[in-house]
Amino acid sequence: MSIPNGPVFAPYTELDDYTRAVADAEAGYGPLPVWTGSRADLLDGIALAEQLYGGHRAPDPADTGVLLGDDPLPEALRALVAPLARHWVTAPARLPEEGSVLLVGTYGGLRGDEVQPVVDAAYAAGRPLFLLTGRDVHSLSWVVAKQYARVVPGAAVGVVSELDAAKAVPGADVWCGADDVRRLDIKEVALGRVWRRVLFHGNGKDDQLNLGQFTLCGASPVAALPGAPGPKCAYKLGCTKPMDKLIPARAIRAAELVLANCFSGAPAGHAMYDPKYLILLGALDGPAQTVVATLTACDGQRPENLAWLTGTARAGSAAGAVNESLRDINPYPSFAQVGLQSSGLGEEQGTAAPVPDPQLPLHTLGARLTGLLDSGLLGPEYPLRPRLRALADTLLHDVVRTRDVAPALEGIAKETKSLDLALAHRFAKHHDDPVLRFPTYFGERSVADPPAPVDTPCTCGRPVLSYRRRGRVPVVTDTVQVVCPRCGDIANTLAKSAELSVKAPAHVAAGGTLHVMVEAAPRRAGTVNLGIVLPVYLDAKVGPVLRRVEATRPGERVHAEFTVTMSPGATPQAYYFCPYAVQDLGVSVSRVHFTLHPAHDTNARERTTA
Secondary structure, three states: OOOOOOOOEEEEOOHHHHHHHHHHHHHOOOOEEEEOOOOOOHHHHHHHHHHHEEEEOOOOOEEEEEEOOOOOOOHHHHHHHHHHEEEEEOOHHHOOOOOOEEEEOOHHHOEHHHHHHHHHHHHHHOOOEEEEOOOOHHHHHHHHHHOOEEEOOOOEEEEEEOOOOOOOOOOOOEEEOHHHHHHOOHHHHHHOOOEEEEEEEOOEEOOEEEEOOEEEEOOOOOOOOOOOOOOHHHHOOOOOOOHHHEEEHHHOOEEEEEEEOOOOOOOEOOOOOOHHHOHHHHHHHOOOOEEEEEOOOOOOOHHHHHHHHHHHHHHOOHHHHHHHHHOOOOOOOOEEEEOOOOOOOOOOOOOOOOOOOOOOOHHHHHHHHHHHHHOOOOOOOOOOHHHHHHHHHHHHHHOOOOOOOHHHHHHHHHHHHHHHHHHHHHHHHOOOOHHHHHHHHHHOOEEEOOOEEOOOOOOOOOOOEEEEEEEOOOOOOOEEEEEEOOOEEEEEEEOOOOEEEEEOOOEEEOOOEEEEEEEEEOOOOEEEEEEEEOOOOOOEEEEOOEEEEEEOOOOOOEEEEEEEEEOOOOOOEEEEEEEEEEEOOEEEEEOEEEEEEOOOOHHHHHHHHO
């Protein structure tokens, strides 16, 4: 449908007139009809809408729709609702398992306890969910009519946040962060232009969204129910904000309006206040074609603002984009969308910058830092302590979801890699480095899980057992120990560190060389530092001192070859050496036993060669 000239909408107080106008609209001519009845307040929203919309559109329908509520809708209104879903069912229980869903009914007909199971099921399945509602049948008629309108060209996209203090990002024509909200006339920002899409973000509840000194207000001219609860103003006690700082939600000229505060879209039965004061219903009575609001409490912050700004098209709905972003801290549907995809979305929706994959196991890395710094394992003079503390502080303060974490992650990855190398060099040069005491120090402060057999036997050929030792207090990092009945503990690792395996002869003569193959299976792709620690009483030399190998994927087995050359004067007896791996501050140490024979022992040479 399109109209070259004339108004986009036409209000009708009488149902018969409205019915005839709907027939004309279905035939493809005339303005979009709205059955206002006695609701003269809707005329204000219609007048503002004429400044926001410049013609008609055919909205993209939902896959399946359901009409809810006890009171049937007028046939004329049902005729305008019908094209908004490709298929209709008679009850939510009959909804198919796939495709987008549309729920239609007046506010009182979409009761929270009945709608919530549909909302939960759509969220769990990742299905777009849309609602069409209004405070009564007249508001619903207005909301339905707006679905067929097309926003005027050149309207702005904006983000106005009381809580987002980070810098602006591309994609918004207007960006008012926390500092801007404190210094600007936000009422002028909100009401002074036509919006294609706009998001308001702040603290609030059913009836208001706070923006510094200002507030979006949901109060409507309609009468409240006698004795129904309301906010402060319902009891003639004034407003929580100065009256000149109130921004009526119904006065914002936005095709898509996001109310990002707690409880802004509480459904019937869940709302605290009478519908007269609900900010969602106030916004729907205004010109907004689509209103995205919160069903309950939510912790939406900058990531959700960015997800809405750049990810809506891919998510299938604005509410879906925000809910998906929130899954990590609010694993339930927080936002709902009243209205189909708005005409404000347009085709020029930007491509979201990819959310950086941390790759680093941040939780595990933090636990390792805590164990190294705060357990007492390392003394105050340990040379790497200042760098470890600085990394821990960065991890704690910079890697938060409300910021752009990419620079911090990049810096953390680089410093972690550098510290891995520094630790590995210390192990190679200082057999008594205190970090290498972790098996005993942490083990004495841990409780062991029941042991389990390991598929790979000890180098001596005997079966081995593995068990996890869990720290009794949080600062004691969990460790894993592998034990052989002959060789004792043959492997100790900080939990979730690389798995080591070693191949080496069991015998060598003084002056001879052990050729050692050290193999590691790291938990993630990246650089693994491999080396060998010798006991102080073994007169021998390792070559090379250290090897750095690259794993291209988690679990890929990488290896390095070393030589352990015995001094000709080394004392014959049983010895061991300790291969190690370091990645992401995770340390794995093995213990490999061998026997050193006198230099003239030809049998030792034969055993070594074999």
